[in-house]
Amino acid sequence: MGAIDINGLNKSFGQTQVLQDVSLAINAGEFVAVLGPSGCGKTTLLRCLAGFEQIGSGTIHVGGRAMSGPRMHMAPEDRGIGVVFQNYALWPHMTVAQNVAYGLKIAGMSRRDRHARVTHALALVEMGALAERRPADLSGGQRQRVALARCLAMQAQVVLLDEPLANLDVHLRGALEDEFAAFHARTGATMFYITHDQSEAFALADRVAVMDRGRIIQFDRPEALFRQPRCETVAGFIGEGRVIEAEDIVPIGAGRARARVLGAEVELRCAPSETRRKTARISFHPDDLDILADPHRTTASGIGADITRATYRGGYLRTQMTAGPQNRVALTMNIAAHAGIEPGQHITVTLKDGWVIPEARQATG
Amino acid sequence: MKTFARNLPISSGYNLVGALSHIPAGRPFRAFRLWRLLTGERGLGGVLFVFVALLSIVPLARLSYAALVVQGSLDLDRIVDVLAGRRVIEATINTVWISVSATVLATVLGTGAALLVGLSDMRARTVWVFGFVLPLMIPPQVTALAWLQAFSPASPVLGPLGLSLPPGTRHPLYSAGGIVFLLGLYNAPLVFLSVRASIQRLPASLMEAARASGARPAQMLRDIVLPLIRGGILAGAALAFVSAIGNFGIQAMLGIPARVPTLITLIYRQLNSYGPSALNDMALLALVLAGLTVVGMSVTGWLGRRGDQRVDGAAHPPRLPLRGWRWPLGVLAWGYLAVCLVLPLSALLGTALVTGYGQVLSLDTITFDNFTNALFHHQGLRQAFITSLWLTVLSVVVLIPVAVALGYVLTWRRTWIARALRLASEMAYALPGIIIGVAMILFFLRPMPLIGTAAYGTVWVILAAYLSNFLALALRPILGAYGQIDRALDEAAQLTGATLFQRLRDIILPALAPAAMASAILVFMTAINEIQTSVLLVSSRAQTIGPMIIFLEEAGSSTLAAAVGCLMVGLVLLLMGISLIFAKHLPQGVLPWRD
Ligand SMILES: Nc1ncnc2c1ncn2[C@@H]1O[C@H](COP(=O)(O)OP(=O)(O)O)[C@@H](O)[C@H]1O
Numbered sequence: 020m021g022a023i024d025i026n027g028l029n030k031s032f033g034q035t036q037v038l039q040d041v042s043l044a045i046n047a048g049e050f051v052a053v054l055g056p057s058g059c060g061k062t063t064l065l066r067c068l069a070g071f072e073q074i075g076s077g078t079i080h081v082g083g084r085a086m087s088g089p090r091m092h093m094a095p096e097d098r099g100i101g102v103v104f105q106n107y108a109l110w111p112h113m114t115v116a117q118n119v120a121y122g123l124k125i126a127g128m129s130r131r132d133r134h135a136r137v138t139h140a141l142a143l144v145e146m147g148a149l150a151e152r153r154p155a156d157l158s159g160g161q162r163q164r165v166a167l168a169r170c171l172a173m174q175a176q177v178v179l180l181d182e183p184l185a186n187l188d189v190h191l192r193g194a195l196e197d198e199f200a201a202f203h204a205r206t207g208a209t210m211f212y213i214t215h216d217q218s219e220a221f222a223l224a225d226r227v228a229v230m231d232r233g234r235i236i237q238f239d240r241p242e243a244l245f246r247q248p249r250c251e252t253v254a255g256f257i258g259e260g261r262v263i264e265a266e267d268i269v270p271i272g273a274g275r276a277r278a279r280v281l282g283a284e285v286e287l288r289c290a291p292s293e294t295r296r297k298t299a300r301i302s303f304h305p306d307d308l309d310i311l312a313d314p315h316r317t318t319a320s321g322i323g324a325d326i327t328r329a330t331y332r333g334g335y336l337r338t339q340m341t342a343g344p345q346n347r348v349a350l351t352m353n354i355a356a357h358a359g360i361e362p363g364q365h366i367t368v369t370l371k372d373g374w375v376i377p378e379a380r381q382a383t384g
Numbered sequence: 385m386k387t388f389a390r391n392l393p394i395s396s397g398y399n400l401v402g403a404l405s406h407i408p409a410g411r412p413f414r415a416f417r418l419w420r421l422l423t424g425e426r427g428l429g430g431v432l433f434v435f436v437a438l439l440s441i442v443p444l445a446r447l448s449y450a451a452l453v454v455q456g457s458l459d460l461d462r463i464v465d466v467l468a469g470r471r472v473i474e475a476t477i478n479t480v481w482i483s484v485s486a487t488v489l490a491t492v493l494g495t496g497a498a499l500l501v502g503l504s505d506m507r508a509r510t511v512w513v514f515g516f517v518l519p520l521m522i523p524p525q526v527t528a529l530a531w532l533q534a535f536s537p538a539s540p541v542l543g544p545l546g547l548s549l550p551p552g553t554r555h556p557l558y559s560a561g562g563i564v565f566l567l568g569l570y571n572a573p574l575v576f577l578s579v580r581a582s583i584q585r586l587p588a589s590l591m592e593a594a595r596a597s598g599a600r601p602a603q604m605l606r607d608i609v610l611p612l613i614r615g616g617i618l619a620g621a622a623l624a625f626v627s628a629i630g631n632f633g634i635q636a637m638l639g640i641p642a643r644v645p646t647l648i649t650l651i652y653r654q655l656n657s658y659g660p661s662a663l664n665d666m667a668l669l670a671l672v673l674a675g676l677t678v679v680g681m682s683v684t685g686w687l688g689r690r691g692d693q694r695v696d697g698a699a700h701p702p703r704l705p706l707r708g709w710r711w712p713l714g715v716l717a718w719g720y721l722a723v724c725l726v727l728p729l730s731a732l733l734g735t736a737l738v739t740g741y742g743q744v745l746s747l748d749t750i751t752f753d754n755f756t757n758a759l760f761h762h763q764g765l766r767q768a769f770i771t772s773l774w775l776t777v778l779s780v781v782v783l784i785p786v787a788v789a790l791g792y793v794l795t796w797r798r799t800w801i802a803r804a805l806r807l808a809s810e811m812a813y814a815l816p817g818i819i820i821g822v823a824m825i826l827f828f829l830r831p832m833p834l835i836g837t838a839a840y841g842t843v844w845v846i847l848a849a850y851l852s853n854f855l856a857l858a859l860r861p862i863l864g865a866y867g868q869i870d871r872a873l874d875e876a877a878q879l880t881g882a883t884l885f886q887r888l889r890d891i892i893l894p895a896l897a898p899a900a901m902a903s904a905i906l907v908f909m910t911a912i913n914e915i916q917t918s919v920l921l922v923s924s925r926a927q928t929i930g931p932m933i934i935f936l937e938e939a940g941s942s943t944l945a946a947a948v949g950c951l952m953v954g955l956v957l958l959l960m961g962i963s964l965i966f967a968k969h970l971p972q973g974v975l976p977w978r979d
């Protein structure tokens with residue numbers, strides 16, 4: 020019903036191409052987050068989906084119906100897609116109930132059915148008591164619930180959300196994230212959720228589309244993005260990933276490979292298709308590094324490093340250090356807070372886990 | 385070193401204070417400086433207060449006093465007598481229904497135009513907006529004259545079509561309906577500007593949310609856009625009402641020949657009547673007119689406030705594609721311009737190019753005598769133009785610095801004095817100019833205390849009236865520009881020790897220069913052709929060009945009047961053109977004729 024199919028979508032504003040060859044296949048009922056830095060074209064993609072922008076080339080299908088394509092453009096009001104705007108876009112001259120009821124009124128629903136539907140939707144988001152209030156008299160969180168109730172009442176099969184939490188303070192966000200999840204569970208609608216905050220995307224989404232400069236660079240489950248990034252950009256973007264050079268990659272089967280990293284012999288994860296290579300780029304995260312118990316015993320898997328800075332983060336120490344030839348490579352490691360660590364100290368660390376980034380294919384650049 | 389030396393007396397004083405209160409070194413120094421600045425601003429505020437008080441509050445108070453009190457006693461019988469007079473009642477009723485109808489017409493036209501320009505992907509929008517707003521800049525007496533000429537045989541549009549009026553028929557515009565029609569057309573741009581500003585503040589997402597809820601563009605317009613811009617529509621309606629009720633040019637040019645008395649023409653005619661309380665009666669009528677104006681403003685203000693919605697966000701509203709409507713709406717929009725601009729102005733030009741009114745314009749009858757007469761030969765015209773010119777220049781020279789200083793106080797000092805100043809200047813602007821005229825007559829009729837002679841009948845009274853009337857006009861673009869200046873700029877300069885005057889000159893003025901220029905042009909354009917106040921104040925000793933058209937028309941020199949009107953329009957166009965040169969340095973919306 021609510022599957023979204025975007026194929027070869029291009030969109031330009033004047034001379035600048037904002038979306039380049041975007042293709043996404045989203046299953047009905049899936050919760051998809053689109054993640055990318057500010058200005059990469061997320062909002063534009065959403066507006067193309069909603070029908071507020073005409074597309075340059077490519078096609079958009081929702082639930083099997085053509086929405087945008089070569090020489091055709093369905094008006095936004097005909098698409099039956101729900102949108103939760105960043106500022107919620109509640110109409111200030113209408114009460115909460117009128118806001119929720121408006122779409123039903125436009126659809127020609129009788130007053131009685133409308134009332135029942137609105138009451139139900141507001142009850143679900145626990146806003147029944149505030150139905151006669153004006154949006155101006157609501158808090159940020161309450162406004163979001165009204166915006167959600169608006170989509171609930173319309174029973175939209177596809178709901179687009181444009182950074183709905185970006186304007187709220189940190190304390191509210193966690194609670195409101197839960198509300199989106201509950202909304203999704205309740206309606207089974209396809210959710211297309213735009214954000215620049217990875218923790219938000221990971222907490223909510225079944226799959227995350229990572230966007231950069233108008234392209235989708237990887238569309239995958241959160242743990243796959245984290246553990247098996249397909250390119251350096253994703254690897255560096257997700258979870259404070261670090262990308263460095265490795266040598267002598269030798270696949271040993273079962274998705275693992277041996278390699279030499281900063282002079283140490285390590286075992287890493289790799290793609291099944293990985294081949295023997297002289298050099299490769301590998302990625303890992305601060306938690307993948309660990310300090311060796313005895314700093315003076317050098318083993319084949321140990322990497323010597325000098326600590327430059329250690330900051331207390333509550334529960335753990337974030338340790339920054341330099342390693343490798345001429346101490347050129349900066350590394351970051353999280354270790355238990357009680358470990359006696361000071362700047363200037365020389366230690367030996369091991370790389371417990373890492374991922375060999377597959378060789379770039381021609382298609383992705 | 386130099387500044388230090390200059391501050392020496394102050395720093396020597398600080399020792400004393402420092403010893404007394406143990407304030408850390410440096411603090412008292414700043415405190416003293418702050419005190420000095422405060423006195424500087426207090427001084428400025430005081431001067432401004434006296435200026436505004438002398439020019440608006442005192443004359444208006446004098447007017448109210450004269451209206452109610454004759455020879456030292458409050459004579460209620462006289463007041464009832466005057467107000468219950470048949471002519472006064474008729475004029476009051478006419479004034480109310482004509483202004484209200486004209487306001488409705490202006491509101492419908494202006495709102496429609498603003499929606500079309502603000503929300504659709506109409507082509508050649510910039511040109512159209514220029515054309516739509518242009519009539520507002522043309523003096524109303526010229527507009528009236530041009531429309532009267534539109535049905536003359538000299539009209540290049542209706543004349544050849546044979547649609548000109550046969551001799552002897554009554555001109556259709558010489559009627560109450562004609563006054564409503566012209567006032568409505570004349571004030572439509574005022575509503576347009578106000579509504580367009582509201583539309584530009586409307587967040588796009590509110591409209592998009594409606595579309596996403598399934599609303600068609602027309603439904604979205606009805607349910608979302610119109611309710612949200614109601615405040616802007618009613619604010620525009622209030623402006624249109626104030627402008628219509630006080631529009632002397634159109635009411636006099638059409639109303640007097642048509643024998644449709646309105647309050648404003650009654651006041652004008654009262655000036656020529658004699659009797660012990662003639663002036664007091666005129667003041668009373670002016671007070672009634674002022675009362676009606678205030679009532680109209682309050683009603684629209686109240687209606688607007690009930691719908692006042694805090695709409696924020698600067699996202700530009702989406703442009704709805706017109707698609708199939710492009711042609712019909714385009715024809716309507718450009719047709720409107722043709723009818724409202726080309727038809728009357730071409731007729732005005734046509735009449736100015738023939739020797740006698742009623743002649744058909746052709747190669748045989750064409751003549752430039754009227755223009756050469758107006759420009760070079762007519763003694764009275766030349767004198768009037770020179771008087772208008774230097775009065776206008778003087779007004780600009782006085783008002784712009786005052787407005788810059790006043791803007792500072794109004795924007796950044798939220799004291800009751802600031803609010804009172806603002807209210808007084810807005811009042812003097814909103815009240816029909818003729819009321820200021822009456823107030824000035826009363827105020828300056830008696831011999832002045834120091835000079836010993838009365839200023840009445842001299843150009844100085846006209847100057848005072850201009851200053852009073854146009855202060856708010858000068859203030860508006862400047863206040864807009866102040867809103868865009870980061871206050872920290874001024875505060876940073878204050879910390880370096882710059883005095884208020886230095887800051888105004890070095891920090892504020894450069895940032896304000898384009899707006900001040902726009903303001904100067906607005907005042908210039910309005911004052912050079914001004915008629916509302918000067919028509920009462922002109923005398924044989926002091927003539928201005930604005931009322932000249934009415935006098936010429938009354939004297940039967942229609943063709944000469946038309947030539948003068950053409951020259952006025954030319955001057956207005958020239959000024960508008962000049963203003964566009966530096967338009968890109970201006971905050972948006974300062975020049976009304978620019979999209
Ligand atoms: N209406 C528009 N006209 C011109 N450029 C636009 C328009 N909308 C967006 N852009 C440009 O497209 C790029 C992507 O914008 P957007 O989709 O809003 O990014 P994001 O939502 O990821 O921050 C930006 O560089 C922006 O300047």
Ligand SMILES: [Mg+2]
Pocket residue numbers: 058061062063182
């Ligand atoms: Mg965005």
